[in-house]
Amino acid sequence: MEKELWKGNEAVAEAAIRAGCKYFFGYPITPQNEIPEYLSYHLPKIGGCFLQAESEVAAINMIYGAAGCGVRVMTSSSSPGISLKQEGITYMCGAELPAVIVNMMRGGPGLGTIQPAQGDYFQATRGGGNGDYRHLVYAPATIQEAADYVQMAFDVADLYRNPVMVVADGMIGQMMEAIEWREMPKRELPEKTWATTGTKGERKPNVINSLYIDPNLCAEHNERLAAKYKAMEENETRWEEVNTENCEVLFVAYGTPSRITKAAIKLLEKEGIKAGLFRPITLWPYPSKQLKAAASQESVKAVVDFELSMGQMIDDVKIALEGCRPVTFVGKAGGVVPTPAEVAAAAKAAIGR
């Protein structure tokens, strides 16, 4: 198919439509505004509904309601707005409701800045809501991946009856790249027999709820959820490796930093240093085993974690490595993006060059 030039946010919105999403509820915030803007224009054309809610809290609860009716639904926001949605996300995990939540991350904490950042890693992978819940987190690094993974996210959400989050730094929302629209591999999805679609007097009402009065039943519910999360870990973990074989320095980065790292690898190559990139595509489940395998190669002298934060994913890197290699950090928070040269310099420092 012929390539077109898409802005990241528009591609996310169009991908949702192509995945069969007809409903969007959200509240404006930079740098993700083109997602609601696009959907406000295009959803009515396909008989869907776009609604600008009175707040992010209202929006996530509208998502809860629509997902409960068994339809495909999405919300999007940027960092502070995603903070407001945390309660709704744990309720959706508890009530086992599929939906897609997009976070185009900006600098924090608090209102922070509108420039790109990755300071919501902890929030996305550990959750800001209460209780033992998990959800998949996709981290696209290109507009093509953003288009692909948003489409895939709807299927995965339906398959596991669980919300799926797509996170990207604002750069990926705002930049333009050439992409082509391609069909995602089809998955066999269960029928939504649990949805509240009306009994027509033929069955007992379906109830969608996260409340369990009896602690034994709540404990059982948690066991069942845990088994589901385990299945996600086994089947849905994704990552990319670039130039990792026999590398001397192993970078770990996702999103925009992974693109900068690829440029830094070329700079290091000119100086005779072989560097590789390990890029998690799912931030949860984290590709721990695969990362440890790459890092424990004899050639690897140092692992350099690069994030647009003050160091959050680095915790998962250290958990994965179990102390097998030293880990150093390079990165900036608050909307400033390091250059390939700065990242290359961090790698040289890590190996004492």
Added chain:
Amino acid sequence: MKRIQIITGHYGSGKTEYAVNLALHLAETTENVALADLDIVNPYFRSYEQAKRMEDAGIRVIVTSCGGVADIPAINPEVMSIFQQEKWTGVLDVGGDPIGARVLARFAHMLKAGEYDLLFVLNANRPETKDVDSALQYMQAIEAESRLKVTGIVNNTHLCRETTPEEILKGAGLAQQLSERTGLPVVHHGVQRKFVDDVKDKITGEILPMNIYMKKPWEIEFYEEE
């Protein structure tokens, strides 16, 4: 060419890249060139990022409030000097889409006919302006919001790093169709410098050779030569 060049178009058509290249091109032969950033909708990839390059070339750069990086950019009142003082040759980099062009309505009454060009920058690879009907619809919506009439078309068809001469020629074809439909001239083809030789004999109309200044963070150290 008129004293004031107003650059409009769909998001991603390359307005800012064209505006920066046009200002630098004008500054080669003209004194008192000013570029004003009138973009109040787009937070990233803005002309102020190239302020130093332009100032080094003698261009006066007028950015939105707070140095251009605020969440709610406001028009810098200095912009008025371009309208009021005839010594300035002005390039106005307007925000994308009809919504970005709305800012022009405030200045419409100050623009004297014959003193300005309102250019519609067109990229045939953008899904919402890829055929003549949709491009015309966008152009008319921009005219309605800005309360001004478009006076010329700029073919700026590209695919970022994946641009080929064929893409530029495809865009020239679309610009020609839009020109025939509206009676407006195609005033420029924005062509990346390295492709100028490939397309110059196959295009009618003036080519503005373009350097790529608006870069993604990982491109900065690799494409200085362009």
